[in-house]
Structures are given as C-alpha cells and as structure tokens.
Amino acid sequence: xxxxxxxxxxxxxxxxxxxxxxxxxxxxxxxxxxxxxxxxxxxxxxxxxxxxxxxxxxxxxx
Numbered sequence: 001x002x003x004x005x006x007x008x009x010x011x012x013x014x015x016x017x018x019x020x021x022x023x024x025x026x027x028x029x030x031x032x033x034x035x036x037x038x039x040x041x042x043x044x045x046x047x048x049x050x051x052x053x054x055x056x057x058x059x060x061x062x
Contacts, residue, residue: 003043012051019044 003018023040045060
C-alpha cells in the first residue's frame, strides 16, 4: 500500500524501499511458491521500469 502510494507520487526510490520491505516480510511468512511473492517481485520491477532502469526491472520480472 505504501509502495503504491509513493509510486503514484513519483517517489520511486521510496516506493522500492517499501516494496522490498514487503517482499522481505512475505518471504519470511509465505511458502516459496506462494503467488503473492510474484506480485511483490512484479511491483518492484514495475518501479524500476518507471525509473527507466530496465535491466534492474528485468531482474525482478524474471
């Protein structure tokens, strides 16, 4: 939620920070094959895509 808010405000680095924290929590609480993890990786990739950092985005999309 906070990541999306920061993304919409154009505060991309803060969005990445919130999304990465969310991913970290999800990795500790969910099974490795839980689809929610894919959503988290996609969210981070999307921010890097918006920043024009396409190679970094690709790391998260893969």
